[in-house]
Amino acid sequence: MFTAYGKGKKMISQKMQKALNDQLNAELYSAYLYLSMAGYFETIELKGFARWMYTQTQEEQFHAMKLHNYVLERGGKVTLGAIDAPPADWDSPLAVFEATLKHEQKVTGLINDLIYLARDQKDNASEIYLQWYVNEQVEEESNVGTVLGRLKLIKDSPQALFIMDKEMGLRIFTPPAAEGGT
Ligand SMILES: [Fe+2]
Ligand SMILES: [Fe+2]
Numbered sequence: 001m002f003t004a005y006g007k008g009k010k011m012i013s014q015k016m017q018k019a020l021n022d023q024l025n026a027e028l029y030s031a032y033l034y035l036s037m038a039g040y041f042e043t044i045e046l047k048g049f050a051r052w053m054y055t056q057t058q059e060e061q062f063h064a065m066k067l068h069n070y071v072l073e074r075g076g077k078v079t080l081g082a083i084d085a086p087p088a089d090w091d092s093p094l095a096v097f098e099a100t101l102k103h104e105q106k107v108t109g110l111i112n113d114l115i116y117l118a119r120d121q122k123d124n125a126s127e128i129y130l131q132w133y134v135n136e137q138v139e140e141e142s143n144v145g146t147v148l149g150r151l152k153l154i155k156d157s158p159q160a161l162f163i164m165d166k167e168m169g170l171r172i173f174t175p176p177a178a179e180g181g182t
Contacts, residue, residue, distance in 0.1 A: 011074040013121050019114055020126075024067040025081050026110055031060035033086040033103060037096050040089065046161070048169030049093060052147075058173040063136070070129055093161070097148040104144055108137040 012020070038053035071078050090096045111133045118127035147168075154160040 009075055012071070012076045012123060012126065016117060016121050016123055016126055017071060017076040019117050020067055020071050020076070021079050021081070023110060023114055024064050024071070024078065025083065026107060027060050027064035027067065028083050029086070030103065030107065031057045031064065032083055034060060034100075036086040036088055037090070037100070040096065041093070044093075046093065046165045046168075048165035048167065049096075052168040052171045055171045055173045062173075062175055063133070066132075074125070094148075094151045097144060097151055101141065101144045101148055104137065104140050108141065111137055 010017075034053045034056040038050045038057065041047070041050035041053060068078050087099075090099065111130060115127055115130050115134070118124075118130060150164060154164065
């Protein structure tokens with residue numbers, strides 16, 4: 001069997017490697033969840049909301065790739081696990097964004113736990129690297145919170161919902177330049 005020696009030396013602990021692989025899986029689940037939500041919005045003809053969710057999916061894929069690259073960069077091994085099936089239906093746009101905020105809050109908790117683990121392992125590089133995700137979660141929770149707040153204001157007004165749909169459709173994915181591939 002061919003043995004790939006790679007960088008020769010693993011620079012992360014087994015425990016950290018496992019936790020980062022788990023987070024990679026969580027990011028892919030997020031992508032999966034938002035893709036399912038995009039599909040839901042397509043079925044109720046809110047194309048702008050769907051666009052917003054497709055963009056969110058791309059962001060989550062980016063988060064996953066960033067972890068993938070980081071594990072490899074540290075001489076670790078990426079192990080991909082099964083991704084859970086996300087829900088396929090929601091009662092309303094409001095219910096979707098309530099679920100989204102809840103999910104992002106959960107992910108923030110996972111990122112915090114990863115940082116505590118990095119500290120525990122005296123893994124400075126991982127601790128610093130993961131700060132990017134801390135900032136990203138602040139932004140994500142804030143964005144989702146804004147959408148949720150507006151949906152609460154709109155209540156049952158179809159007119160307002162259609163105006164908001166137009167605005168939601170303007171969101172596009174722009175990968176952060178500096179942090180790009182890694
Ligand atoms: Fe993420
Ligand atoms: Fe997210």
